[in-house]
Amino acid sequence: MIPALLIIIISVVVDYFWLDVDRKKWGWMKSWTRSKKALFISGFLLVTILIYTGMG
Numbered sequence: 001m002i003p004a005l006l007i008i009i010i011s012v013v014v015d016y017f018w019l020d021v022d023r024k025k026w027g028w029m030k031s032w033t034r035s036k037k038a039l040f041i042s043g044f045l046l047v048t049i050l051i052y053t054g055m056g
Contacts, residue, residue, distance in 0.1 A: 008048055012041065 016026055029037055 004052065005049055008052065009045055012045060012048075016041065 029040065032040070
C-alpha cells in the first residue's frame with residue numbers, strides 16, 4: 001500500500017513542477033498565493049489517499 005501512495009504523491013508533484021511547463025493544466029491557479037496552492041495540493045493528495053485506501 002505504501003508504494004502506491006508514494007507513486008500517487010510523486011506523480012502529482014512531478015506533474016505540477018516538471019511536466020506542466022506551459023501552465024495549461026495548473027494555470028487556473030496562477031493568481032493564487034503560495035499558501036493557497038500548497039493547501040490545495042495537500043488537500044488533493046489527502047482526498048486521493050483517502051479514496052485509494054477506502055477502495056482497497
